[in-house]
Amino acid sequence: VIAPSLTDTPLAAGLLGSDAKREASEKRHPLHRIGDPEDTARLVSFLLSDASKFMTGQVLRPDGGLSSVRTF
16 A cells, blocks of 8 residues: 655645645655655555565555654
Protein backbone atom coordinates (compact mmCIF):
# COMPACT_ATOMS: atom_id res chain seq x y z
CA VAL A 1 0.00 0.00 0.00
CA ILE A 2 1.26 3.47 -0.84
CA ALA A 3 -0.13 6.11 1.53
CA PRO A 4 1.26 9.53 0.60
CA SER A 5 0.64 12.66 2.61
CA LEU A 6 -0.68 15.83 1.03
CA THR A 7 0.49 15.91 -2.58
CA ASP A 8 0.47 18.92 -4.89
CA THR A 9 -2.27 17.86 -7.31
CA PRO A 10 -5.52 19.46 -8.50
CA LEU A 11 -7.33 17.44 -5.83
CA ALA A 12 -5.35 19.29 -3.13
CA ALA A 13 -5.97 22.75 -4.61
CA GLY A 14 -8.42 23.65 -1.85
CA LEU A 15 -5.80 22.92 0.79
CA LEU A 16 -2.96 24.66 -1.05
CA GLY A 17 -4.90 27.42 -2.80
CA SER A 18 -3.16 30.36 -1.18
CA ASP A 19 0.43 31.18 -0.33
CA ALA A 20 -0.44 31.18 3.38
CA LYS A 21 -2.02 27.70 3.21
CA ARG A 22 0.90 26.32 1.21
CA GLU A 23 3.45 27.81 3.60
CA ALA A 24 1.63 26.43 6.65
CA SER A 25 1.51 22.95 5.09
CA GLU A 26 5.18 23.09 4.14
CA LYS A 27 6.16 24.06 7.68
CA ARG A 28 4.40 20.97 9.09
CA HIS A 29 6.61 18.63 7.04
CA PRO A 30 10.14 17.93 8.32
CA LEU A 31 11.45 18.38 4.76
CA HIS A 32 9.60 21.74 4.54
CA ARG A 33 7.93 21.03 1.24
CA ILE A 34 4.75 19.48 -0.13
CA GLY A 35 5.08 16.21 -1.98
CA ASP A 36 4.61 16.15 -5.72
CA PRO A 37 3.31 13.32 -7.91
CA GLU A 38 6.86 12.47 -8.96
CA ASP A 39 7.72 11.56 -5.35
CA THR A 40 5.07 8.85 -5.40
CA ALA A 41 5.91 7.85 -8.98
CA ARG A 42 9.53 7.18 -8.00
CA LEU A 43 8.32 4.91 -5.21
CA VAL A 44 6.06 3.03 -7.64
CA SER A 45 9.00 2.67 -10.04
CA PHE A 46 11.09 1.16 -7.24
CA LEU A 47 8.31 -1.26 -6.30
CA LEU A 48 8.03 -2.42 -9.92
CA SER A 49 11.78 -3.02 -10.15
CA ASP A 50 13.81 -6.05 -9.10
CA ALA A 51 15.28 -3.93 -6.29
CA SER A 52 12.07 -4.46 -4.31
CA LYS A 53 11.69 -8.20 -4.93
CA PHE A 54 12.05 -9.08 -1.22
CA MET A 55 9.44 -6.58 -0.04
CA THR A 56 5.94 -7.69 0.82
CA GLY A 57 3.03 -6.54 2.95
CA GLN A 58 4.22 -3.01 3.65
CA VAL A 59 2.51 0.34 4.01
CA LEU A 60 4.85 2.88 2.46
CA ARG A 61 4.34 6.53 3.33
CA PRO A 62 6.02 9.05 1.03
CA ASP A 63 5.24 11.92 3.38
CA GLY A 64 8.39 13.99 3.83
CA GLY A 65 8.75 12.67 7.38
CA LEU A 66 5.32 13.91 8.49
CA SER A 67 4.30 10.56 10.00
CA SER A 68 7.35 10.62 12.26
CA VAL A 69 6.41 13.83 14.10
CA ARG A 70 3.41 15.07 16.05
CA THR A 71 1.59 17.80 14.21
CA PHE A 72 -1.03 18.71 16.81
